[in-house]
Amino acid sequence: RKEVEQDPGPFNVPEGATVAFNCTYSNSASQSFFWYRQDCRKEPKLLMSVYSSGNEDGRFTAQLNRASQYISLLIRDSKLSDSATYLCAVTASGSARQLTFGSGTQLTVLP
């Protein structure tokens, strides 16, 4: 089993739709969780950290479920510009500064 798993998609949704991605992790000792966005042929860009209480940034909401060992990302009112690959990242076993990334979920928002 991979340390961090994501549904690769693709998710094709119409503009204005709400879409959610999940990411499961295997290391119960992981302490930090992140969502990154990666556009085609670009570097990953930090979208948001995921806090235990959940957090929201505009149209984006991140949640952490420690009991089931997954994090989620909800995008409301999808825009064309949200089309990208979304990578989740989890701190690795034994190091709070080492991240293990999932393979990413591809999102395409359609006009």
Add this chain to the structure above:
Amino acid sequence: EAGVVQSPRYKIIEKKQPVAFWCNPISGHNTLYWYRQNLGQGPELLIRYENEEAVDDSQLPKDRFSAERLKGVDSTLKIQPAELGDSAVYLCASSFRSGGPNTYEQYFGPGTRLTVT
């Protein structure tokens, strides 16, 4: 604030040739990472530096890969000799040890796209 700088952006070499990548992290970031990203995959850590010390290089193929960060700022990653399977994007990232809740957020450079023919 300037981001992580990497060069070159693209590199095409023949197998068995050497290649080097350079990274300048965000000013003040004492932690530097080198990742490799294959198509359709997430970045995979090769090596992590805390200042000039390599603290995690367990994923670095040491028979052909080497890295250095002599003054705790810029870093170079070298492959010698390159193999066909080394074709990938090599990403550098940095983070700052702030002690706060955002301590370990990593910021990536644009990467070097390596093609080995």
